[in-house]
Amino acid sequence: MRIAVVGLGIAGLSICARLALAGHDVSGFEQFEPMNTEGSSHGDTRIMRMSPGEGEIYARLAKRALPLWRIWEGLAGKPLIEWTGALMAGPQDSPFVAACKAMSTTPVAALRGDAIHVITRGYIAMPYEWDVFRQEDAGVIAADATRSFLTRQVQRWGAKLFHGAKIEAPIESTTLKINGAERAFDAVIVAAGAWAPTLLPEFAGRLAVKRRILAWFKTEAPRMLPVICCDNDVGVYGMSAPRGLYKLGLHAVGGSTEPNDVREPDDEDAAMLSQQAALFLPKHDPRPVRMSRCLYTVTPDENFLIAQSSANERVLLFSACSGHGFKYAPVFGELAEEWLTGKHSPELEAFMGKRTIASNRLGDEKT
Numbered sequence: 001m002r003i004a005v006v007g008l009g010i011a012g013l014s015i016c017a018r019l020a021l022a023g024h025d026v027s028g029f030e031q032f033e034p035m036n037t038e039g040s041s042h043g044d045t046r047i048m049r050m051s052p053g054e055g056e057i058y059a060r061l062a063k064r065a066l067p068l069w070r071i072w073e074g075l076a077g078k079p080l081i082e083w084t085g086a087l088m089a090g091p092q093d094s095p096f097v098a099a100c101k102a103m104s105t106t107p108v109a110a111l112r113g114d115a116i117h118v119i120t121r122g123y124i125a126m127p128y129e130w131d132v133f134r135q136e137d138a139g140v141i142a143a144d145a146t147r148s149f150l151t152r153q154v155q156r157w158g159a160k161l162f163h164g165a166k167i168e169a170p171i172e173s174t175t176l177k178i179n180g181a182e183r184a185f186d187a188v189i190v191a192a193g194a195w196a197p198t199l200l201p202e203f204a205g206r207l208a209v210k211r212r213i214l215a216w217f218k219t220e221a222p223r224m225l226p227v228i229c230c231d232n233d234v235g236v237y238g239m240s241a242p243r244g245l246y247k248l249g250l251h252a253v254g255g256s257t258e259p260n261d262v263r264e265p266d267d268e269d270a271a272m273l274s275q276q277a278a279l280f281l282p283k284h285d286p287r288p289v290r291m292s293r294c295l296y297t298v299t300p301d302e303n304f305l306i307a308q309s310s311a312n313e314r315v316l317l318f319s320a321c322s323g324h325g326f327k328y329a330p331v332f333g334e335l336a337e338e339w340l341t342g343k344h345s346p347e348l349e350a351f352m353g354k355r356t357i358a359s360n361r362l363g364d365e366k367t
Contacts, residue, residue: 001340004029004176004185006167006199007192009041010143010329011320013150015189018333019340020159027185029165029178031195034151035144038259039193039321040295043143043214045241046326047227048081050137051106053088053099054302054324057350061328064347068330076149079142084224084240086138087116089130090231097131097231109134117282123225125282138227140239141326167192169199172311189336191318194259194295200317202310207319210296211257213265215273215288216245217281228280236276245289246281248273251323257295265291297321306335306351320351 001024005012008030016028032038050066052058073080088100101108111119113130126132155161168177175184190199197204222244230236235251253272257263270288277286299305302322309315316339320332335348344352 001025001186002184003027003340004174004183004188006171006176006188006190007039007195008034008151008161008163009039009191009193009321010147010150010326011041011193011318011332012189012191013147013154014329014332015191015318015336016154016159016161016333017150017157018337020154020157022337024340026154026159027183028154028159028161029167029176030161030163031166033163034161035147037292040297041143041147041193041321041326043292043294045239045247046141046143047086047229047237047239047324048083048139048141048327049086049100049135049227049229051100051104051135052324052327053096053103053229055099056103057347058324058328059103061331061347064334065328065331068334072146072149072330075153076145078145080146080149081139081141082224082240083137083139084226086135086227086229087124087126088133088135088229089113089116089126091127092129092131094131094231096229097133100133100135104133104135104137106135106137109136120225121223123219123223123283124228124280126230126280134226140227140241143326146329167199170201171199171309171315174312174314187314187316187340189316189318191332193319193321194297196297196317196319200309200315203305203307203317203319206299206305208298208300209257209259210298211254211262212249212251212294212296212323213254213269213273213291214247214249214294215265215270215277215291216241216247217277217284217286218245218289219281219284221283230280234272234276236280238280246284248276248280249294250276254296259295262293262295265293295321296323298323304351306339306348307353
């Protein structure tokens with residue numbers, strides 16, 4: 001089949017990889033240059049958690065993703081995940097911390113916040129009365145290294161990638177107008193992140209684009225530290241980054257934005273993140289070494305959204321960028337392949353609902 005994948009962030013690259021391996025004629029289109037920093041997939045690191053507190057379906061996705069990550073690492077010839085462990089933390093009786101514990105398949109280490117300063121040798125501090133779940137099966141993904149590897153690998157598997165490709169909106173059929181020229185496909189998968197609501201306006205009411213800011217902090221004696229995810233009013237999270245830095249972000253802070261007009265980090269952002277660094281990273285300089293912006297594309301309940309277009313059932317929206325999607329990246333291609341064949345897993349059904357194309361399976365057509 002001739003498949004168009006619109007958007008070459010981590011989801012689009014994963015989809016290109018899997019479908020090319022399955023023998024499809026895959027063309028991937030990206031409006032920006034390779035390894036761009038415009039969307040939500042860029043950056044040095046992302047968090048890996050095998051016991052995600054977002055729900056059971058995500059724990060199942062993580063379990064599916066892990067062996068695929070190992071295959072990707074073998075093909076890349078280097079580790080893509082560094083297992084640092086993690087501290088899931090929040091006020092007493094935090095639902096998030098409780099969910100992380102419930103999902104864990106490894107022995108649970110339940111702590112109080114006052115123990116964290118000791119076990120991290122003073123590098124991380126938390127309120128003494130907080131509940132903390134010490135999670136061993138967590139770590140840090142080399143995000144840009146993964147994107148770079150996939151960009152090369154998918155082309156080795158036969159996918160054709162086109163950068164600087166402007167797709168005319170809205171997409172209403174499997175014929176796309178690309179840089180002014182029309183091309184026809186058998187199916188179109190839109191994994192364009194923050195630009196998806198423009199390309200598929202029928203979903204604009206279900207997808208909000210949010211501006212988020214990240215900052216990196218240095219210490220005089222750097223060391224590899226665990227990931228932190230905190231259930232507080234700003235949703236602070238952090239992870240070790242290259243060159244001995246530690247990166248912090250605020251999951252719950254940042255208003256709606258237009259993806260083509262995103263305000264760059266400013267002094268107000270620096271002040272908010274410095275305040276969190278002073279609280280959680282006592283041995284780090286609270287002044288950011290650098291800052292970066294990122295775009296979240298979120299549904300009202302912050303779950304992923306995979307949905308067929310009402311205008312054409314051969315057009316699929318694939319949105320998995322609600323701030324925690326990178327860790328499941330290898331599974332995205334599998335889910336797209338399930339959609340093509342009509343053989344839906346419970347994971348796909350969870351994000352897609354009951355609507356299927358089993359009565360007219362795309363995979364039944366000759367390529």
